[in-house]
Amino acid sequence: MHVAICDDNGADRKQMERLLKRESDKRAATTGVLYVDSYGNVDALLANALMYDVFYVDVCMTPGVSVNDVVDGLRKKGSTAPIVLCSSKINYREQSFPENVFFLDKAIKVSELSESIDQALAIKDSAPSVLELRDEEGTIYVTEDEILYAVAKGRVVLVTLTNGRTKPLRTDLLNLFSQWVANHDCFVPPTNRFILNCNHIKKLGFASATMSDGKKFFLSHSTKSYAILLMEHLASLQEDGKA
Numbered sequence: 001m002h003v004a005i006c007d008d009n010g011a012d013r014k015q016m017e018r019l020l021k022r023e024s025d026k027r028a029a030t031t032g033v034l035y036v037d038s039y040g041n042v043d044a045l046l047a048n049a050l051m052y053d054v055f056y057v058d059v060c061m062t063p064g065v066s067v068n069d070v071v072d073g074l075r076k077k078g079s080t081a082p083i084v085l086c087s088s089k090i091n092y093r094e095q096s097f098p099e100n101v102f103f104l105d106k107a108i109k110v111s112e113l114s115e116s117i118d119q120a121l122a123i124k125d126s127a128p129s130v131l132e133l134r135d136e137e138g139t140i141y142v143t144e145d146e147i148l149y150a151v152a153k154g155r156v157v158l159v160t161l162t163n164g165r166t167k168p169l170r171t172d173l174l175n176l177f178s179q180w181v182a183n184h185d186c187f188v189p190p191t192n193r194f195i196l197n198c199n200h201i202k203k204l205g206f207a208s209a210t211m212s213d214g215k216k217f218f219l220s221h222s223t224k225s226y227a228i229l230l231m232e233h234l235a236s237l238q239e240d241g242k243a
Contacts, residue, residue, distance in 0.1 A: 001031075001034055001035070001053045001054065001117075001120065001121060002037075002051055003020060003034050003035065003037070003052065003053065003054050003056070004036075004039065004048075004052040004055045004056070005020070005037070005056045005057075006039045006045045006057045006058075006059065006070060007039075007056070007057070007059070008058070008059045008060070008061045008062045008065075009058065009060075009061055009088070012058065013038055015107075015108070016108065017038050019108055019110065020034055020036045020056075020113075022110075031117075031118075034117070037052075042062070042065055042069065042070055045070070045074075046070075046073045049073070049074050049078070049079045050077060050079055050139070050141055052079070053082075053121075054081055054083075054084065054117070054120035054124075055070075055074065055079075055081060055082070055083045056084045056086055057070050057083060057086065058085065058086040058087070058088055058106070060088060060090045067092060067095075068097075071098070071101060075098060078140070078141060080100065081120070081123070081124075082100045082102060082119065082123050083097075083100065083101045083102070084101075084102045084103065084104055084116050084120075085097075085101060085102070086103075087104070087106060088106040100123065102119065104116060128143045129143070129144070129183050129184065130142060130143055131143070131179075131184070133169060134169070135167060135169055142161060144180075144186055144187075144197065144199070145162070145197075145199055146161050146162050147160075147162075147197050148160045148161060148162055148197055148200050148211055148212065148213060148215075149194055149195060149196050149197060149211060149215070149217070150169075150190075151193065152173055153168070155170065156169060157169045157176055160213075162200070162213075164213075173190035173191075173192070173193075173194070174190060177189060177195055185230070185233070185234070186198050186199050186230070186234060189226060196209060196211070196217060198230045198231050199234065200212040201227065204219075204224060204228065207219055207221075209224070
């Protein structure tokens with residue numbers, strides 16, 4: 001699990017680093033190693049917001065910066081990871097924050113820090129797995145259900161999302177599919193032109209698939225057969241989940 005510390009008190013920041021190092025050593029054979037990065041600067045933290053599974057934050061000494069700025073900044077960057085506010089001079093419990101914001105009091109107690117790591121791990125394990133879409137303009141993270149399809153366009157693959165946004169990736173369909181299929185079983189193996197998300201196939205015709213946004217793709221017999229099997233498999237998983 002990847003952990004970020006953001007504390008503008010250097011001594012407190014070093015102490016948290018030591019505590020998390022000991023916590024990581026204890027967990028190495030069970031829940032796994034903790035990979036910890038430490039920041040004294042909020043801008044540096046926000047530049048790397050999406051790589052962390054939990055944040056430990058206290059910024060009570062930087063003029064013009066509050067924990068609200070950090071929390072709002074992380075959420076605007078797209079991070080849904082838990083944020084643990086570590087109260088020292090300011091009692092953060094008296095303020096209002098969005099979901100997945102928790103609290104620890106300084107000086108940090110080892111047992112309470114361990115409990116917060118357990119809580120963060122539980123949130124991480126229950127969160128939907130995300131896919132990374134990276135191009136020259138930056139990286140976005142989406143769930144499998146946000147992807148409609150990917151279409152080869154010259155030297156790029158154009159990924160279309162359910163919100164209508166498109167993301168051009170400098171890759172090929174086979175490489176992209178190999179990345180996606182490792183942890184996601186909803187994608188039909190690529191033809192030489194596209195990858196379809198079975199969760200968004202609205203209708204299968206004689207030799208075509210109509211997606212939930214109305215776009216139609218023509219399928220070979222083998223691709224259609226695989227799509228049918230995959231849709232049946234996904235439907236059975238949903239039924240099992242309801243049982």
